[in-house]
Amino acid sequence: MQTSWLRHKGWTYGFRTTVLLYFVILIVLPIAGVYVYSFSEGWAPFWENVSDPIAWKAVLLTLGLALIATLINVLLGTMIAWVLVRYRFPGRTVLNSLVDLPFALPTAVGGLMILLLLGPNSWVGGIAERLGFDIVFHQPAIVIAMVFVTFPFVIRAIQPLLEEMDASAEEASYTLGASRAATFFRVILPQILPGIIGGGMLAFSRALAEFGAVVLVAGNIPAKTLTASVFIYGEVESDNNLGAAAVSVLLLTLSLLLLWFINRVQRRGGRA
Amino acid sequence: MRKLWIILTYLVFALLLVAPLAKMVQSAFADGWSGFAEAVSRPEALHALMMTGLVVLCVTVLNGVFGIMTALYLVRGKWLGRRLRSVMNSIVDLPYAVSPVIGGLMIVLLVGPDTAIGSFFANIGFDIVYAFPGMVIATLFVTFPLMVREIMPVLEEIGDDQEQASATLGAYGWTTFRRVTWPSIRWGVAYGAVLTVARSMGEFGAVLVVSGNIINRTQTATTLVYQDVENFDISAAGGIALILAAFSAGLLLLMEWTKKRREVH
Structure with missing residues (x-):
């Protein structure tokens, strides 16, 4: 042969x-x-780097802001998924395609867009400034950047659940005289809850890790607007690889635990 | 009530997505066409766009080949054993959990100029970090799960009956793949490839750390946007960002189209 x-x-x-x-x-x-x-030089240097106030405050700040961004996205996402699945109105398909825009757009471009829209020279920034509000280079901008970047997660997690949902339970609830609100909270919400939790946690872990959009709009002031990934970048730039690695380990362990948890939630959701 | 929800939805989209996009287009053309053309035709801008193109090309090809093979082995590879396959299956998702900056840091720590591997390659005249190969590696790391995760469900769904029939009839492994497996996974691969292109074009954190952002050498389009913003040259940044956004919009349309094709098959 x-x-x-x-x-x-x-x-x-x-x-x-x-x-x-x-x-x-x-x-x-x-x-x-x-x-x-x-850990190559033992526990002591690792501990020293992590217990530096600038470092742990950056991690804590990231956790807090990511949590706020996730909550906003859970509320907005549930509403948008509901409207896109349940209602027929002009422009629905266009909006549905637009949902994925933050995934397709480079995060640095997303950051720049927010900077341009809300920056000091724009009229939104101008109005806010006159009212004594600071957006760009302050915490609100970081939250907005995180919301922008993680926008599709919750929507895309809930949509299939809403589409496959059996209408009979909902109809039974109305027939038995339940109000719209009661039906939503007691019949519909429990069915889409796995999607809300799964999507919300994906959004949270993405918000924790976000760098591109945040670095452009945040002022990067320690303990106030310096997030963990920006801190890590700063350490790398100033040649303190050990410090960067220590905070990375902290953030990485957190993300890995989250990922493991998300997998568990999804597996259980799949079995149910 | 219903009207209210629809209006609210439109409002969120308008404020969160459309307004920033419109503002960016407007500011890119703030100095008219010539301003835009000037920002984009700077030598460093052209070089950065070329670098982005090269990284996207290398990463998409490599990620495609290795993604398909990894997915095949993870779904079909009995030689790996159940245990090992399920461990590998969880590891595939790890890059999702890693912040891009940390991804870049990992490459620097592993093959940077201070390490044994890095200095070995530097001695034979092959720089990895702060050079093109490092940027490709960093982007490969970030995009690894995209392809594998698109193909695996398809492979699981089609089962291996036809592949076994083909093998029993005496076809080579390659023939079986090309004539039996490939036709059913190709739209999954196409979708994964579009996702890979989008992600590698937009990759910023990992590339910024690994490339060192050296102007006219390792600078990519996204890191140039960053540098322009740092230099307070907002309108120049807007020009480059507009080009990237235009490509993203095209990719978004392509995504929708391949998604539909994938559902048909």
Whole structure:
């Protein structure tokens, strides 16, 4: 057989080794590397870097702002998913496609857009300034940037649940005389809750990690507007890799726990 | 009540998505066409756009090939064993949980100029960090789950009956893939590729850390936008950002189209 070399076992093993190596070198090794590096000089330097007030306040601030952004997105997202699935109105398909825009848009561009719209030279920024409000370079801008970037998550998690929902329970509830609000909270909400939680947690973990949009609109003042990922970038720039790695480990562990939890919620949602 | 909800929805979209977009277009053309053309035709802008294009090209090709193979092995690879496959399956999602800046830091720590691997490659004249290869690696890390996650459900859904039939009839592994597997996964691959292009075009944090943002050498379009903003050259940043946004809009349309094709098959 002339083409017997095509059947040679070596091909199979070659492919398998290549893919496994790619997987380990690209994904596993870098993540393990950060943990190893940050503890490479023992616990003491790690602890010193993490207990630096600027560092832990940055992490705490990120957690708080991401939580606010997630709450806003959960409320807006539930409403928008409901309107897009349940109502027919002109422009519905256009809005539905627009939902994904923040995913398609580079985050730096998103940050720039917010900066332009709300910045000191724009009329929104001008009005806010006259009222004694600061938006850009202050915490509200960070929250807006996070809301913008994580906008699609909750909507996209709830939509399929709303579409597949059985109408009979809802109809029964109305027939039995329940009000609209009671039906929503006692019949509909429990059914879309897995989507709200799953989407909300994805949005939260994305908001925690966000860098591009935030770095452009935040003032990056320690303890006030310096988020964790911007802090890490600053440490890398000032050649303090150990400090950057220490805070990375903190943030990374948090994100990994979140990811694990999201997987559990989704698996349970799938089984139910 | 119903009207109120619809109006509120329109309001959110207008305030959160449309207004910023419109404002950016307006400011990119604040000095008219010539201002826009000037911002975009600066040598560093042209170079940055070219770098972005090259990174997108390399990453999409590599991520496509390795994504398809990883998905195939994770779904079909009995030789890996159940345990190992389920562990690998969870690891695939890890880049989602990693902040892009941390992703960049990882590459610097692993193959940066101070490390053994990095200095070895530097000695043979091959820089990884602060050069093109590092940017590709960082972007590959960030985009890794996109392709795998699009293909795996399709593979699981179609099952392996046809593939087994093909193998029993004596087809080579490659023939089976090309004639049996590929036709059913191709729209999944197309969708994954569009997502990869969008993500690698917009990647900022990881690339910023790894590239060092050296003007006319490792600067990409997104990092140029950042630098322009830092230099208070907002209108120049707007010009580049507008080009990126236009590409994103095109990708969004492509996403919708491939999504529909994928559902048909």
